Amino acid sequence: MTAPPAVDDDAGIVAASLAEPERFTGVYDRHHAAVYRYVHGRLGPQAADDVAAETFLTAFRRRADFDPARGALRAWLFGIATRLVAQHRRTEERRYRALARLGPDRPHGGHEDRVAAAVDAGLVKPELAAALRGLSAKERDVVLLVALADLTHEEVAAALGIPYGTVGSRLNRARRKLRAALDSPEGT
Amino acid sequence: MDEIDALKALTAEPSPESAAAGRALLLAEARGAAPVSARRRFPIPKFALFTGAGLALAGATAAVAVLVSSGTATPRAPGGPGGAPDGGGFMQVAAKADLLPSGRFWHTDEVSGTIYVQRPASGASYTIFGAQTEAFHYTSAKPDGGEGFFSRELPARPATPQDEAAWKRAGSPRSFRVWSNDHYFTYSATRTTPWTDDSAGERGGAFPGPSGSGDPSGGRRPAMTAAQVAALPTDPDALAKIFFVDDPKARYAPGTGRLTPARKLSVAGRALKNMPLPPKVRAGLMRALAKQSGIQTVKGVADPLGRKGVALAAEPETITRTAEYGAPAQEQGTYTERRELLFNPDTGELLATLTVLVRPGGPYAALKPGAVIDYFSVRSSGWTQAKPKPPAGLPF
Numbered sequence: 001m002t003a004p005p006a007v008d009d010d011a012g013i014v015a016a017s018l019a020e021p022e023r024f025t026g027v028y029d030r031h032h033a034a035v036y037r038y039v040h041g042r043l044g045p046q047a048a049d050d051v052a053a054e055t056f057l058t059a060f061r062r063r064a065d066f067d068p069a070r071g072a073l074r075a076w077l078f079g080i081a082t083r084l085v086a087q088h089r090r091t092e093e094r095r096y097r098a099l100a101r102l103g104p105d106r107p108h109g110g111h112e113d114r115v116a117a118a119v120d121a122g123l124v125k126p127e128l129a130a131a132l133r134g135l136s137a138k139e140r141d142v143v144l145l146v147a148l149a150d151l152t153h154e155e156v157a158a159a160l161g162i163p164y165g166t167v168g169s170r171l172n173r174a175r176r177k178l179r180a181a182l183d184s185p186e187g188t
Numbered sequence: 189m190d191e192i193d194a195l196k197a198l199t200a201e202p203s204p205e206s207a208a209a210g211r212a213l214l215l216a217e218a219r220g221a222a223p224v225s226a227r228r229r230f231p232i233p234k235f236a237l238f239t240g241a242g243l244a245l246a247g248a249t250a251a252v253a254v255l256v257s258s259g260t261a262t263p264r265a266p267g268g269p270g271g272a273p274d275g276g277g278f279m280q281v282a283a284k285a286d287l288l289p290s291g292r293f294w295h296t297d298e299v300s301g302t303i304y305v306q307r308p309a310s311g312a313s314y315t316i317f318g319a320q321t322e323a324f325h326y327t328s329a330k331p332d333g334g335e336g337f338f339s340r341e342l343p344a345r346p347a348t349p350q351d352e353a354a355w356k357r358a359g360s361p362r363s364f365r366v367w368s369n370d371h372y373f374t375y376s377a378t379r380t381t382p383w384t385d386d387s388a389g390e391r392g393g394a395f396p397g398p399s400g401s402g403d404p405s406g407g408r409r410p411a412m413t414a415a416q417v418a419a420l421p422t423d424p425d426a427l428a429k430i431f432f433v434d435d436p437k438a439r440y441a442p443g444t445g446r447l448t449p450a451r452k453l454s455v456a457g458r459a460l461k462n463m464p465l466p467p468k469v470r471a472g473l474m475r476a477l478a479k480q481s482g483i484q485t486v487k488g489v490a491d492p493l494g495r496k497g498v499a500l501a502a503e504p505e506t507i508t509r510t511a512e513y514g515a516p517a518q519e520q521g522t523y524t525e526r527r528e529l530l531f532n533p534d535t536g537e538l539l540a541t542l543t544v545l546v547r548p549g550g551p552y553a554a555l556k557p558g559a560v561i562d563y564f565s566v567r568s569s570g571w572t573q574a575k576p577k578p579p580a581g582l583p584f
Binding site: 045 | 190195206210
């Protein structure tokens, strides 16, 4: 990290990067792994490399827009990442579909899908992946920001630009659907 | 295990290679970037429109507030009024240009027109914009990606709401006879042609280079590849040495070969429109132009499409039209104009190249200072990933 000790918080690094653009690498060093984990969870390994990197390029180009008064940098970054993920709906859909098909009796998808899904084989229950496909995009955004990125309700609200109360209702709805899938006899 | 924990199994850590590659991308971008200011709305001063309620006729406002209207060229300090380090606010605009994205195709969609004075046998004279044309051009970044030229004619129309009122009093004529290019010509108030595809199978990937001479014929504009364009420096002073070069052989300024501020403005405007300059080169060229003597910042300017912004203006030039080429008496005389480049203050994009009347006279004796006498308005411009197409909708 190149950031001197005087500037060691997120907002300070972003502010410093306005005049000294290279300082923005401090943001990358702090948050890339977390953003990557989230994007990998949604899009799989192939797209995650590009989309995680693109998240930071986008954030860098818009760094003058970052307003610490409207929420933490973390939430802002995950908001950007979520919008980029939304541009890869088909990839996400394919990933969950492939994961849902894994299992002894299930037909496999195409070769590409199998390779992508094999990474996670045995880790995620097919029923859970199938249930993720059954969520609305809005429900998925909320529940995966909580589950994959460990965002608080406040951070999710800031990331997605939705009211705090809406986070709770979408999360509850999503969790109910997912729990039902996990509790099904097939999934035990 | 609850459902939230179960979902965590979807994640994975980035490989060191992936993390390093992403960081290198960011660092490369950051190293090429110029400093920016924290986002705030660029202050556009309230100003009095010469034409009054200009928005009544949608898009037809030819309103320009001239903050510096003196026809006597008083060169300001380089960079703008007072020689302020930020170019009188313009540097903020240039910084926004740093943030524009890149892509696979560069395109420019441009609407142009020229003002003509109509003098009915009875009743007040009024002005129209005629010779209105929309031109759409794209070029691929790579040699095999293609290039396209499209154009269509747009109807003539009254220049301002006041002109529209006078035109109605004159019986709303559907055609306008004008003196244009040394002969009379008639423009229609209703005629719009379909897009004409003039693409002639160009492979793309070649762009006009810097034109040091500013020669309108374009004779001295060797083509550059996208790679050569991308390799242009970002430093304003280095760009000035490439773009604003005096040419001893030039014909436009007899005896001097010196690039006037208006010529420099044209050179920069053409490059900003037609060359696929990387964002930082664009911003550098804007800064380079702002630093030239005889160029100043003007706020509160609008183009005939009604878009407001911040302009760089060249010191005025005085034009005299004589009878040499057969101009009728009312088209003869002397007036003072100046060239302006109008920028969107929020994005740094070029909005228009304008010629603005500074001191009325000759054919424009009845007009007010600030009237746009010809314009090239960029309707849209920039990089796209997909191959661009000319728009179906009309600009007005």
